[in-house]
Amino acid sequence: GQQLNQSPQSMFIQEGEDVSMNCTSSSIFNTWLWYKQDPGEGPVLLIALYKAGELTSNGRLTAQFGITRKDSFLNISASIPSDVGIYFCAGQLGGSNYKLTFGKGTLLTVNP
Amino acid sequence: DADVTQTPRNRITKTGKRIMLECSQTKGHDRMYWYRQDPGLGLRLIYYSFDVKDINKGEISDGYSVSRQAQAKFSLSLESAIPNQTALYFCATSDPYRGWTDTQYFGPGTRLTVL
Numbered sequence: 359g360q361q362l363n364q365s366p367q368s369m370f371i372q373e374g375e376d377v378s379m380n381c382t383s384s385s386i387f388n389t390w391l392w393y394k395q396d397p398g399e400g401p402v403l404l405i406a407l408y409k410a411g412e413l414t415s416n417g418r419l420t421a422q423f424g425i426t427r428k429d430s431f432l433n434i435s436a437s438i439p440s441d442v443g444i445y446f447c448a449g450q451l452g453g454s455n456y457k458l459t460f461g462k463g464t465l466l467t468v469n470p
Numbered sequence: 471d472a473d474v475t476q477t478p479r480n481r482i483t484k485t486g487k488r489i490m491l492e493c494s495q496t497k498g499h500d501r502m503y504w505y506r507q508d509p510g511l512g513l514r515l516i517y518y519s520f521d522v523k524d525i526n527k528g529e530i531s532d533g534y535s536v537s538r539q540a541q542a543k544f545s546l547s548l549e550s551a552i553p554n555q556t557a558l559y560f561c562a563t564s565d566p567y568r569g570w571t572d573t574q575y576f577g578p579g580t581r582l583t584v585l
Contacts, residue, residue: 391573400474400560400576401513446512456501456520456564457528458574460512 364447364461371437372469379445379464380431387449390423390430391458395444404445405432437468473497474577476561482583489548491580493561500565502544503574504528504536507558516559519544551584558582 364381371377381390389408393401405416407423407430414421420433430449434441447461474495483489493502504516505528515528517536525536533555537545548555561577 389573393576398579400562400579403573403575406573456518457515458513462510462512 362447362449362459362461364464366464367462368465368467370467370469373437373439375437377434377437377441377466378431379447379466380429381447381449381461382429383449383459384428386427386451387459388427388452389450390421391448391450392419392421392430392432393446393448395446395463397443401446434466437466439468439470442466442468474561474563474575476559476577476580478580479578480581482585483551484585485552487551487584489551489582491546491559491561491582493544493546493577495542495561495563495577497563497565497575498541499563499575500541501563501574502538503562503564504534504544504546505560505562505576506530506555507560507579513560516546548582548584551582553584556582556584 362381362383391406392404394404395401405414405421410427411425412423418435422431444463444465446463448458450458477492500521503518505513507513514530516534517528519525519538522538535547559580562574564574
C-alpha cells in the first residue's frame with residue numbers, strides 16, 4: 359500500500375528560527391494536506407494543496423505540492439512558542455478513493 | 471461551539487467490557503470517519519461512512535463496530551475491549567470539494583485506556 363515518509367521525526371529549535379519539514383511518497387497523490395496536533399487535541403487542518411506545483415501560504419506557514427505529486431513540504435517562518443506540536447502530512451488520491459494516508463508526524467519543540 | 475465533538479474525552483475500562491465512543495458534528499457533512507492514533511504509528515482508519523446507509527471497514531476494523539444513527543452522529547463500539555486497544559480515538563468529517571477531493575476535519579479525541 360501507499361506509504362508516506364515524513365521527516366524529520368522531531369525538531370528542537372530556537373524561537374525565531376525558520377522550520378522546514380517534508381513528506382515523500384512511493385506513489386502519487388492528488389491532494390496533500392498538512393495538519394497540526396496540539397497536545398490532547400485532534401489534528402487541525404493548516405493547509406490543503408490540490409494541484410501539482412501549487413504553493414500556498416497561511417500566515418507564517420507555506421506549503422508546496424511537489425511537481426511529481428509524490429512529495430510536499432511545509433515551512434514555518436519566524437517560529438514562536440505556540441508552534442509547538444506535532445505536524446502531520448496526509449495524501450489523498452481523491453475521486454472514488456477518499457482515503458487519507460498519513461505521515462507519522464514531526465514533533466516540533468520551540469525553545470523561547 | 472466545536473463543529474465536531476466526541477464523548478467521552480477520557481475513558482478507563484477493563485478487559486472484556488463493551489465500550490461506545492460517540493461523535494457528533496454540526497458541519498452538515500455527509501462523510502464521517504473513525505481513526506485511532508498510537509505513538510509512532512500515526513493515524514489509522516478504523517471505519518468510515520459516506521452517508522447514513524453506507525458503512526465501510528477501514529484498515530484496522532477487527533474488534534470494532536460502528537453505527538451511523540443520523541447524518542450528524544457516528545458511534546464506535548468496542549464489543550469486548552482488550553489492552554492493545556488502548557489508544558487515542560479520533561472522529562473526523564468531510565464533504566467532497568470540487569467533486570474530486572475532500573478535506574477532513576477532526577474532533578478533539580477520546581483517550582481510551584483498557585486495563
